[in-house]
Amino acid sequence: MRWIGFLSLVALSECLVTVPLTKIKSMRESLRERDLLRDYLQRHPYSQAYKLLRQPRVTVQSMRNYLDMYYVGTISIGTPPQKFRVVFDTGSADLWVPSIYCSSPACVTHKTFNPRASFTFRSTNRPIWLLYASASMTGLLGYDDVRAGDLVCKSQAFGLSRTESSKSLEFAAFDGILGLAYPSLALKDTTPVFDSLWKQGRLPDNLFAFYLSSNKRNGSVVMFGGVDHSYYRGELQWVPVSEQGFWQVTVDSISMNGTVVACSGGCQAIVDTGTSLVIGPLSPVLNILKSIHARTTSTGEYIVSCDDVQSLPDIVFTMNNVTYPVPASAYIRREQTDICYSNLDIDTSGSSSLWVLGDVFLRLYFTVFDRANNRIGLAPVVV
Template identity: 85%
Template sequence: MRWIGFLSLVALSECLVTVPLTKIKSMRESLRERDLLRDHLRQYAHSQANKPLRQPRVTVQPLRNYLDMYYVGTISIGTPPQKFKVIFDTGSADLWVPSIYCSSPACVTHKTFKPLRSSTFQDTNRPIRLLYGSGSMTGLLGYDDVRIRNLVCKSQAFGLSTTESGIALEFAAFDGILGLAYPTIALNDTTPVFDSLWKQGLVPENLFAFYLSSNKRNSSVVMFGGVDHSYYRGELQWVPVSEQEFWQVTVDSISMNGTVVACPDGCQAVVDTGTSLVIGPLSPVLNILKNINAYNTSTGEYVVSCDDVQSLPDIVFTINNVTYPVPASAYIRREQTDICFSNLDMDTSGRSRPWVLGDVFLRLYFTVFDRANNRIGLAPVVA
């Protein structure tokens, strides 16, 4: 077959007819002859100057669901990049990861940042301390480049832990935490990651959004700089932020079967991607547990009969005159064949704290955190 192709090419070449070519004047030469070149070049330059710049694209960061307890994504810090698994947490505002200076058990079992291996690291020797509901860290403040997918945030402030306390941190499936709350609760004189992304012109819109799925694979996402409408149904319902520290909103009431069971005169709630449960004050939560016939176990947890779950009513949060039902399939979890645990937790501190709408709520509602307008958008997720 090769030879046939070769012979055909030779035969064809013997039949070719040579045609003389005439040089065609270029557009530039033609315009110059007509004394129009200068005006044309000016017009072209003006059109280019007024052409809109290419806008940054929405960045989608996959998150992995760990046992419905938390959602973890990968970032990197330094040059060359050092990778870490972090919780993208709207309930805090600081970024920190373990460091080689830490000898706590939690640091031994996780990746640690190595400052000397990064050519862009800047040390401050400033001590820091951060407290969380499930543990705490102390460490030092540093600056380095932080990467989230295609975004590179230059000279970002972050903590390098020197101690980490709490069993939850020791056995966690994440290394550190990336806070996405307002800068008012961040470490003094530091800029949180998302604020840096916006100030450095890396995102097209001053907002981010979460889609949290019960799927254990990487179907959950946090998106920076825009909203993907394919993740939710209907229209986003906007709720003003009532206090610009956490992502805090006003709840009109909480009801079951049409009867108000909590927040009869309204209350405050924090929308928190870093909390797995729905948490409320002691008395109102006990009232809800009473309504579903939950009983206390020796471990302090509340359980219901799994046979009753399908008949339990929704817990309905009314927020800015819009109702957000949370069905029993969400606020009850089955961990054994015949025992089902409550996904409601109580704040027993005795202080007047807001409710916390954690992942139990957020798995039902796509959530947009709009810093430009200080509001939260909610819409039912696409199943």
């Protein structure tokens, strides 16, 4: 998830000559008008101008894009710090990393936390179990200092894995997960990392924000405590959170070519940085796939003719009376020269009517997760 002038008055002379007021554009305004601000800040990260343009105490954590599948940043746990690569996940609320107590293949291929090497670690011997859409972990609950960028969260609850299921974790480019959803989704009697940072007075504002790069390995960021306006165009549009667990919102409708194709009476969606695709219920997604002439493969994936991609319509999500188009260049991906896959997926459980707006959607829109006002802000990203 992403982070959150000059008037000169001249005195009247004896002749009562009036000098018009003149507004001098700041460096920030001039660079932004030419879409150069973000590039300038990245090229001159230690310049005085950068320090002045950045809001105080706003922490910007860089993330790496792994093949548009997930975005990974580095945190550390313990004293002295032990570093781990984690997914900053708005679809869950707990922090966990592999531990030396784990013998699963996924732990063998990743960094493991050694509690005996940290003099600030506190054990509880409390067993935990976390279940995700495509994986699960079991382990123990512990407490230690967690660092993200220049933020330090004292005595933070986190999981030390003992088992990690699935091949997806074994071959993942990340070690663990840092959840950013509401506390109601967290392990009982624990406080998620973001809530701890706020309660410990580490943040100027009770929000965080995401910019997810597209087709670039570097450049993605999560911001804690504020917003960097250079990452988006126009004004943020706000969508109220409809239920405080996931970052859940109401979708008014989903349309293509001006025709509603799903959510005709409104539906619910969660905004999830930990999911790579856009996921929806069986019938509506099949209707959309049929309308773009997608066909299924032997592996259950859906493909379209690459020659047709440029002519496919946008999928338009309307939320709080504002439209958010997702073009075919986003919901279709080309993995081979002549094969184009759909980035729309079906909720295979069949038990949920929720839509999941994952990274396919979020790469298009800078996203602010505002806990103070229980709302999500969206604005088109600066490309």
